[in-house]
Amino acid sequence: MLRLQQVTKRFAEKRAVDGVTAVIPKGQLVGVIGRSGAGKSTLLRMINRLETISEGRILYDQADVGALGGRGLRAWRARCAMIFQQFNLVGRLDVLTNVLIGRSFNVPTGRSLLKLWSDADKAAALAALDRFDMAHLAAQRADTLSGGQQQRVAIARALVQEPDIILADEPVASLDPRNTRLVMDALQAINRDLGITVMCNLHSLDLAREYCDRLLGLVAGRLVLDEAPNALSNARARELYGLEAGDVVGDPEPLPAAAYVASTTHLSIAASGIPAQ
Numbered sequence: 001m002l003r004l005q006q007v008t009k010r011f012a013e014k015r016a017v018d019g020v021t022a023v024i025p026k027g028q029l030v031g032v033i034g035r036s037g038a039g040k041s042t043l044l045r046m047i048n049r050l051e052t053i054s055e056g057r058i059l060y061d062q063a064d065v066g067a068l069g070g071r072g073l074r075a076w077r078a079r080c081a082m083i084f085q086q087f088n089l090v091g092r093l094d095v096l097t098n099v100l101i102g103r104s105f106n107v108p109t110g111r112s113l114l115k116l117w118s119d120a121d122k123a124a125a126l127a128a129l130d131r132f133d134m135a136h137l138a139a140q141r142a143d144t145l146s147g148g149q150q151q152r153v154a155i156a157r158a159l160v161q162e163p164d165i166i167l168a169d170e171p172v173a174s175l176d177p178r179n180t181r182l183v184m185d186a187l188q189a190i191n192r193d194l195g196i197t198v199m200c201n202l203h204s205l206d207l208a209r210e211y212c213d214r215l216l217g218l219v220a221g222r223l224v225l226d227e228a229p230n231a232l233s234n235a236r237a238r239e240l241y242g243l244e245a246g247d248v249v250g251d252p253e254p255l256p257a258a259a260y261v262a263s264t265t266h267l268s269i270a271a272s273g274i275p276a277q
């Protein structure tokens with residue numbers, strides 16, 4: 001179980017994540033939603049410790065994630081795999097080697113640097129690719145694949161870490177609709193079939209509603225919503241997304257008055273060249 005207790009991230013004076021508290025049981029598929037700059041990436045990056053935690057605590061079972069260092073932190077990053085919008089594959093390497101890089105967390109550094117992968121490592125990597133019908137691409141250079149295929153290779157790489165949790169930071173933001181579905185299906189399949197907890201930052205509310213068990217909504221770093229997808233009304237979503245609501249909520253109802261005021265403030269600040277958040 002992952003526990004976030006008053007988790008806060010400060011960048012100078014700015015609180016990018018502000019006092020977030022949530023308990024995430026094993027096996028949930030959690031969507032983190034909110035407009036651009038709301039703090040979604042920063043929250044995920046703190047869980048993986050790509051960012052330090054300014055205040056509050058993140059606990060996984062009994063371990064204090066914020067206190068981990070050295071080998072303990074490395075082990076945590078293996079259990080808590082991360083997937084990025086831009087896939088982060090090594091383009092000039094073949095697909096199988098890219099997946100094997102995920103094994104680096106589980107083998108001694110020297111062996112992984114020398115690329116001395118065991119037969120068992122290779123079998124695990126091929127099995128992970130096969131799960132997404134991509135074993136036949138194992139020998140191909142990663143940069144010759146489509147974006148959707150590259151993202152599924154990245155998911156296979158995360159899988160061979162044998163993680164408890166996968167943190168996916170806008171995993172479909174660069175993909176066309178067909179590949180978006182393939183990648184979301186892949187994340188849902190590993191969540192359902194393997195019981196891996198998935199936390200996924202999503203800009204599309206439709207996708208979040210369709211795929212997730214639970215939605216966490218952030219506004220200016222604060223957790224303002226924690227509910228089941230079917231409980232989230234379009235009006236509430238508009239409040240969450242402000243100006244961006246037209247991009248994420250289908251029907252054309254006007255913004256509620258409060259969101260309109262927030263939106264025009266945002267606009268005038270934007271016009272002045274001062275960042276709105």
Ligand SMILES: Nc1ncnc2c1ncn2[C@@H]1O[C@H](COP(=O)(O)OP(=O)(O)OP(=O)(O)O)[C@@H](O)[C@H]1O
Binds near residue numbers: 011035037038277
């Ligand atoms: N390294 C950093 N230094 C300073 N400010 C940062 C840093 N990283 C993020 N921020 C700021 O923290 C806030 C939250 O950023 P974050 O990337 O977490 O938001 P987000 O919801 O993921 O946005 P997006 O959907 O655009 O990726 C933003 O105002 C951003 O500018």
